[in-house]
Amino acid sequence: MTFLSIHLPKVVLNKNSQQKLTLSLGRFEGTARVIIEIEVLNETKLLKIVDNVEFRKGLASVDFQVPDIVGTGILRITVEKNGEIAVKELPIGIGEPPKNKLKVVFVWHHHQAPPLNPGMKIVLPWFYIHISQGSFQGFEGGPYAVHVDIHRKIPQALDVDHVSPSLLEAWMMALQNKLEMSLEDKRKIEKVLRGFKQLALEGKIEPMFSVYAHTIQGYVLKVFKERGMEEFARELLLWELKLGKKLVNKALGIEPKGVWTPELYWGEGLEKLYLEAGGRYTVLCDQHFEKAVGEKDTIYEPYLLGDTNFTLFFRDRKLSDWISFLKDPGSEENAELEARWFVAALYERQLQKPGGVVVIALDGENWMIMIEKRYAPLFLYHVYNFLVSNSDYFELTTLRSVVTKVKPTRRIEKLPEGSWIALSASQWTGDIKDELWNYVLEKLKYVAFLASIIPPEDKDRLLSDENSFLYEAYKASATAIDSDYFWYGYKEPEQTLIKEWADEAEKISRTALSKVRAIKRDETKIEVFN
Template identity: 25%
Template sequence: MVNFIFGIHNHQPLGNFGWVMESAYEKSYRPFMETLEEYPNMKVAAHYSGPLLEWIQNNKPEHLDLLRSLVKRGQLEIVVAGFYEPVLASIPKEDRIVQIEKLKEFAKELGYEAKGVWLTERVWQPELVKSLRAAGIDYVIVDDYHFMSAGLSKEELFWPYYTEDGGEVISVFPIDEKLRYLIPFRPVDKTIEYLHSLDDGDESKVAVFHDDGEKFGVWPGTYEWVYEKGWLREFFDNVSSDERINLILYSEYLQRFRPRGLVYLPIASYFEMSEWSLPAKQAKLFVEFVEELKKENKFDRYRVFVRGGIWKNFFFKYPESNYMHKRMLMVSKAVRDNLEAREFILRAQCNDAYWHGVFGGVYLPHLRRAVWENIIKANSYVKTGNFVRDIDFDGRDEVFIENENFYAVFKPAYGGALFELSSKRKAVNYNDVLARRWEHYHEVPEAATPEEEGGEGVASIHELGKQIPDEIRRELAYDSHLRAILQDHFLDPETTLDEYRLSRYIELGDFLTGAYNFSLIENGITLERDGSVTKKQARVEKSVRLTDDGFIVDYTVRSDTRALFGVELNLAVHSVMEEPAEFEAEKFEVNDPYGIGRVEIELDRRAKVWKYPIKTLSQSESGWDFIQQGVSYTVLFPVEGELRFRLRFREL
């Protein structure tokens, strides 16, 4: 007989749309637990994230009653994590304990004293042991890949182990990767056969499956397969009645058996994450390398040595995510003693908006907007003031300016541009705009999955090859720079809007990403750069002052080269889908009712204006997402000699 632990992880990110929550509930969470109720001999370990539990509590409270009933019947073990589903390794130690204890309290309301942690995205680093133990946790669940990366063979991965840091010890269960690819995508008998193959008479041997609950109804094709075609009922029936399979919960296992020994796990996550977290060029090489090993039938033998990036690499891969993360850390430290403010920063630690894999993640504006909303709300409880320091640890100082209504953060070393303009009144960051970048899967149709395709059942997301539609490919463009407000361009006068928006133009000057000198003034900053335009000397000065409703900037531009001087404002317009347009105006309004709201751009003279949507191409569980990350507005003036003008940004 072999022990078998069956677990699911149910999560919806902070800021997700209500209709998405509703759909996932009806397709997965509700039918799964209602089916479980029909099989009293079936046992499940379940983790529900805080954002999902809050939605269920407000919209489907009867589901919580069902969970309480299943706990009482001994069918359900509640496994916790950080309440708002942070990657624990990415947040301060003090916040980890509060996050875990908050979800433990919710588990108590469901009738369960939780002692185990589902490690968000299975992102492990050794020093987590101390935080987990301080939060009263006895065991944690990670992938078998972590253990293999530590040098253990597959045959040694059917038992939990102890791991230790600084004298603190915790039990660690390995999730069986083969089961992750069998359940629920392959016929039930394939899983039964595999579990039977593990039965060698050792009564302490345990196979662990613990994976996303969304695989049971939300992932493409799975609702029909799991429920309408009866996969889940067949699975519960067969597993719970098989005399060679002993269904057991984590806590029950640890009451009967002791962990096998001591192991030290490296920093790791699951195998696919090591592909996704690499910079795009390296990720492409990683996929090619895995495919070469498979072709030569060497992958299974050597895969333990195949490792890509780690989760925190996403902060290197996506500077916008890194900046958001470092602002979160900055505010977390500032509000640690303020319980009300701290609740907002705990929300801002929800992991989804900080990274990107097979799901949208950082590419989904509404998820980033939710993080920024909570960072800004938390920040508003303390007075930050003005300062100069390297906020995002990129080796260059930022200038942080605060008034009664706004936070403004300039990067003098990166075009002297405004990289954060956060409104306290609206709790939005006007520059929450992601640059358009090439991702390795734009060329690589396959992913570096450790399993071969099975041919039977339903395809996993990881097996779905996708071609970019022609209508998207025609509009696809990549940026050579990050997006900000008050970015300075020198363009050839013959440049067209299409050339500009599709990144098919030549930047005549070195001001867009060049370093500006700066000096602080009352309520603002003066930035200046002596650079060149077509190798001739040029100079740009901009003096920016925060106002009660936005900012005013006065420009002085000197260039001997005949050119178009453009000031670009990238604004986080997410709810109104814009089209490219060219017009002339002295004043124009931007209206984004479900995003940044209404703002007005006013000039002291009439100017040509180019606008276009900034669209990125990313993959998701449903295919390709061509998403508007914001809208670029560029005001253009001819320059040959000296140019002076004023621009005003006003929040309405």
């Protein structure tokens, strides 16, 4: 029999409501029997048989009353004609609009490692390839262009976007003609960057900030401490956070309050750095929540950390990984069906924690491109569309909005260290990667020493000056420890980039140290001249 499809705008249906279905059966002309079934928890709650349903040009309409029940289940439509049978099943939720809707926050982490070598040559082209190149059904360009376009197609959609500072900087450098690129690539970068900025200014997306380069902060604090450079590591990360915030503000026109924790890698005391940089909240993994110590209920609410006013959100890993490891749906019909299953799973969270906060956090580009997924963006489009259609049950929102509306009532006293990968550093360490960390640490000890002899007031001034030797040394140091470099540290060009940027940091510091003379004024103060 010809393929059967069903038009049903919503996933969650009000109990006892009348619903009208539009059925599509190719170009079929004639009458057929239609059987409507609803199953909840494997029990049949509705069985309606309609004979002699008339199809014209393949289309027909049937209606039914939703049973008086609350839960998730299956809507099954069977069409029988001339001894042939076509069956279609859709996941649904049934309930009544709640006073407190489920708050759904999508947090997209758009990131690329710094693409340049110290000679300012483009070595990693992904910062523009993922704008310009893509073969996605219904969309033009790469993943970053897709995210902007989905908002254009669904104006009511809200989400959170961490466009990493090093990625924003590369885009801005391209538009300032500081990079050798084609005019066409620059035009596409300009369009996407303008799109993100417009969405931010309109309140459609909430930008987050982070350290300048994408590094595993908890591990950095640990390994630098082992080498006696803990103070330098904290200074470097704080400087990176402030630079990252400045770049986001400059590129997108909004001062961000949320801090993205790269690789969700937590380390003790990071909240103090975040607060000092102007951050107010971050997102971690449910794995952190499971091993955290404190007043815990579920991951579907915000928590305060320790004795601070810093707020923690925990992502729903099952839903996040659903998207991260999504297989290509293969067709728009399947993309829509997969989206229905996803929204039905969200409704289950509403039943579990009415009015709760569900955070879905993952890379913004990798889920579309690690294996080519032509129909993947249509899945996200339909998820957003269903959530908007079911706005009586769900509220697509942002972290900034949640922290103003939902006051945390519980505190986490202690968090485990580690990343989203089993709370470990395994992806960035071991074998050649350990050798690279040792190489970097040996080089950066010169930066640490240089920083240690400069008085605080001079250090602050130098670190604010993009042309100063200390600014350049810190930026080279930050780039050398980018976690994406170490993720791929088993191959080139990442190995060379790590070493070149570490060498650059050492060279700048050695040159500066060779010009320094210090005069001891008293027992505590050293004045440095350069």
